[in-house]
Amino acid sequence: MGKPRGRKGNRGGGAGRERQNWQAVAKENEKFESYYNQQGFIPEEEREAFWEAIRRDLPNSFRFTGSRGHALAVQEKLKNHYVPEITSIKYEGNFVEPPRAIPWYPDQLAWSMTTPKQVIRRFAPFSSFQKFLVAETEVGNISRQEVVSMIPPLLLDVKPGMVVLDMCAAPGSKSAQLMEMIHAGEEEAMRQVTEQVENGTASAEPMGPEGLSDDGRTTGLLIANDADYKRAHMLIHQMKRLSSPNLIVTNHDATMFPSIKLPSPPSTDGKPSKNRYLKFDRILADVPCTGDGTARKNWGVWRDWNFNNALGLYATQVRILVRALQMLKVGGRVVYSTCSLNPIENEAVIASALERCGGSANVRIVDCSNELPGLKRAPGLRTWKVMDREGRMYNSWKEVEERKESEGINGLGRVAEGMFPPTEDLPLERCIRVYPHQQDTGGFFITVLEKLTEIRAKPEDSSKVIPKASIAALTEELDFKQKNGDAQPLEKLNALDDLVAPDQEALMEAEKNASVAQATHQLPYSATNQTSPAKRDAEGMEDELPSKRTKLEDGTEVVLGDRPVHAPAPEAESENVETSDATPAPTATAPAQSQSQPPQKRKNGQPVEEPFKYLDTNQEELDPIYKFYEISERFPRDRFMVRNAEAVPARTVYYTSALARDILVANEGQGMKFVHCGVKMFVRQDVQHPDVCRWRIQTDGLKILDPCLGPARALTLTKKETLRRLLIEMFPRVDGDAWTELGEIGERIRDIPMGCSILHIRPDAGEEGFHERMVLPLWRSLHSVNLMLPKEDRRAMLQRLFNDDTPLVNTTQKRQAQSSTPVTEPVKGEETPVEAPAQTEEDVIKSENLALGEDEQEQMDTRETYTKADGEEDRFNTTV
Numbered sequence: 001m002g003k004p005r006g007r008k009g010n011r012g013g014g015a016g017r018e019r020q021n022w023q024a025v026a027k028e029n030e031k032f033e034s035y036y037n038q039q040g041f042i043p044e045e046e047r048e049a050f051w052e053a054i055r056r057d058l059p060n061s062f063r064f065t066g067s068r069g070h071a072l073a074v075q076e077k078l079k080n081h082y083v084p085e086i087t088s089i090k091y092e093g094n095f096v097e098p099p100r101a102i103p104w105y106p107d108q109l110a111w112s113m114t115t116p117k118q119v120i121r122r123f124a125p126f127s128s129f130q131k132f133l134v135a136e137t138e139v140g141n142i143s144r145q146e147v148v149s150m151i152p153p154l155l156l157d158v159k160p161g162m163v164v165l166d167m168c169a170a171p172g173s174k175s176a177q178l179m180e181m182i183h184a185g186e187e188e189a190m191r192q193v194t195e196q197v198e199n200g201t202a203s204a205e206p207m208g209p210e211g212l213s214d215d216g217r218t219t220g221l222l223i224a225n226d227a228d229y230k231r232a233h234m235l236i237h238q239m240k241r242l243s244s245p246n247l248i249v250t251n252h253d254a255t256m257f258p259s260i261k262l263p264s265p266p267s268t269d270g271k272p273s274k275n276r277y278l279k280f281d282r283i284l285a286d287v288p289c290t291g292d293g294t295a296r297k298n299w300g301v302w303r304d305w306n307f308n309n310a311l312g313l314y315a316t317q318v319r320i321l322v323r324a325l326q327m328l329k330v331g332g333r334v335v336y337s338t339c340s341l342n343p344i345e346n347e348a349v350i351a352s353a354l355e356r357c358g359g360s361a362n363v364r365i366v367d368c369s370n371e372l373p374g375l376k377r378a379p380g381l382r383t384w385k386v387m388d389r390e391g392r393m394y395n396s397w398k399e400v401e402e403r404k405e406s407e408g409i410n411g412l413g414r415v416a417e418g419m420f421p422p423t424e425d426l427p428l429e430r431c432i433r434v435y436p437h438q439q440d441t442g443g444f445f446i447t448v449l450e451k452l453t454e455i456r457a458k459p460e461d462s463s464k465v466i467p468k469a470s471i472a473a474l475t476e477e478l479d480f481k482q483k484n485g486d487a488q489p490l491e492k493l494n495a496l497d498d499l500v501a502p503d504q505e506a507l508m509e510a511e512k513n514a515s516v517a518q519a520t521h522q523l524p525y526s527a528t529n530q531t532s533p534a535k536r537d538a539e540g541m542e543d544e545l546p547s548k549r550t551k552l553e554d555g556t557e558v559v560l561g562d563r564p565v566h567a568p569a570p571e572a573e574s575e576n577v578e579t580s581d582a583t584p585a586p587t588a589t590a591p592a593q594s595q596s597q598p599p600q601k602r603k604n605g606q607p608v609e610e611p612f613k614y615l616d617t618n619q620e621e622l623d624p625i626y627k628f629y630e631i632s633e634r635f636p637r638d639r640f641m642v643r644n645a646e647a648v649p650a651r652t653v654y655y656t657s658a659l660a661r662d663i664l665v666a667n668e669g670q671g672m673k674f675v676h677c678g679v680k681m682f683v684r685q686d687v688q689h690p691d692v693c694r695w696r697i698q699t700d701g702l703k704i705l706d707p708c709l710g711p712a713r714a715l716t717l718t719k720k721e722t723l724r725r726l727l728i729e730m731f732p733r734v735d736g737d738a739w740t741e742l743g744e745i746g747e748r749i750r751d752i753p754m755g756c757s758i759l760h761i762r763p764d765a766g767e768e769g770f771h772e773r774m775v776l777p778l779w780r781s782l783h784s785v786n787l788m789l790p791k792e793d794r795r796a797m798l799q800r801l802f803n804d805d806t807p808l809v810n811t812t813q814k815r816q817a818q819s820s821t822p823v824t825e826p827v828k829g830e831e832t833p834v835e836a837p838a839q840t841e842e843d844v845i846k847s848e849n850l851a852l853g854e855d856e857q858e859q860m861d862t863r864e865t866y867t868k869a870d871g872e873e874d875r876f877n878t879t880v
């Protein structure tokens, strides 16, 4: 596994050293090579190519992200501008290889490039291309992602309207793909509904095609989970760019992922109605793994590979997959994936999980040979050997038992019967293996499973696992004592795990998840006494992730980015998770405060997670907002959420989908660890003018709200040059005759009353390289206007649309400099503040805008904003 890269402060020089190490590292590991050569699943004639490829640097690859229309608009710049420029470069007598679209990725939205660094440094078109890549990556329009890592979401076959769980989601590359699929077709569907509303043919009820029946908005949901709290926040950061109200981020151990309650339907017969639990249409189990398929970019694989790592992960991987199958709807799909090539982490896990779930009569391995045409792949394995921690190979569990019998368990590691090829005739060849030499990628394993019927998973059989090494000593001691007539019978030894004191964290986790462990037929966490990979990851991360100290409301300082405090799950409450409306047996009652907000506890150095509270539809702030922006009553009033216990709109009002709301409300105080949900819709702007709405619309929420807004605050921009001016100049003046400089929007700007207005960008036909329709908030002050767009977004758009990287102009700053008033830079990622040129307005700036982004809002943003260090995502051998 990857090693810590040093603290944030060391990153500058560290990255260079890291690269040197990577170049210098000997890409040799005898155990690694001997293990795969002995397994023999890479055919003899391909073996050399396999090892040659795995030692070579990995090509760079990336994906255009966001809604399809937007992603295609950004991709167009690459295709039509940079690729032709790059292909004209000759290096050492040959034309250089331009970036190439991945043939099996839909709409050419994923690309890969092998250009050598010397070429990138030497040729100007490359530096401009690099600027484009950097700018678009910074704003989230391009996401660096390994090619093979893009496969699992595609095979999950997600459609809008589906309920999807990503069990091990951080840092979130695959979650982003899943989210895009849940929203696929939304822009078009919303446009059609808007047209029908406008021409009076719309029904009163929400409408739209299947999965998009919420007036064109998707009804689907993605729950993205990660057991590691800090990594869950990397995930939030990655996902925020997609601005989806259909996302919930949770922080649970996936082996014991809690069942999620749904609101109970009203009772018809006076009896309390049954509890209902959420089942998923699709689940991605992209589990923690040894990651030896990432050897092309993770030097730790060459340095540290040993067979024991896989032995330690197998049990967790099986538990995650079994839990996934339990939570899946009948007819639903699970995709299991790893970036490891080891059959113990792959085919063995599939076979073991199927065995625990009743075999192929209940769960089918889906044949995907016709999916993703163009993707070169190898079939899954039917036979393999298992190596113990000492490097001895076994063909069967029987051989392990014989060795145990004759020489004890020392050196066997956590070998288990399930690691061997199954006795049931499973079509494991339907699993997909992708090898580095097939199409110059990393290595990957993917399997698609379909649930055929409800299942009741068998409990784990601990007699078929070699006990942990620490227990070996006790075994031997007891064995010795028994031989000397001085101990318990040996049959009891299977319970030896209980004799080893579990660590406190594991105990607490087990306590919290007792009900789930029971419901999922898992051994309680402490009884298995195994350090979860999540814990291993977290331990590995302690030194390397930035920690930020912040003040809590009572003034105490805490370190952000650690585990939050959550209310414990109701103790020992069992539930039947086999059916979606099962009723948990009320063996224990939920804590008294479960209906209200749980008390906010705080462990040393741990932040308190703000509650998610929905506004009453009659909340007094809503009416003026609806009135000012002429929001149609079609837009639901019951999905506005705030993050404070009092449920009052203080700084930000978020919007979530209906299902996300139902889940947050029904599970409040029930021990679910929700860490993120909602898109910022309205942000408070403490304007002094009585006629100006004090809630401005945030860019993130505007796309959702736009079809329901009336014309009073709208203006339309059609010319590229006008947009350029608004992007470069932060506060162009509009007083006097200055509005005439703003082209086709000048007159409307002059006349529109102060406050937040809505800028529709509808490019004129014939404007070259300017086709994408957009909607952005624009603030009209007394004397100027301001596009409410973060600076990095302005720069990326300037680069893309105009090839322009001139610095942004802040006229307020100029003016303030003249009047020697101090200027405050907006927080990175924050929209530029609303400007107020007149003296009185400058005072207002201080009180209004400088307050923005401070206080609890800033705390929330900081916690939801995770800044990645160079290459940080590689530390866990993930394939992002």
Ligand SMILES: C[S@@+](CC[C@H](N)C(=O)[O-])C[C@H]1O[C@@H](n2cnc3c(N)ncnc32)[C@H](O)[C@@H]1O
Residues within 6 Å of the ligand: 149, 167, 168, 169, 170, 171, 172, 173, 174, 175, 225, 226, 227, 228, 231, 252, 253, 254, 255, 286, 287, 288, 289, 316, 532, 533, 534, 535, 537, 876, 877, 878, 879, 880
């Ligand atoms: C292979 S990475 C996932 C990569 C991710 N799917 C992506 O595409 O960006 C595995 C993740 O699993 C998380 N993890 C480890 N053990 C876990 C567990 N028991 N439950 C849930 N998540 C776990 C790790 O924190 C890590 O982020």
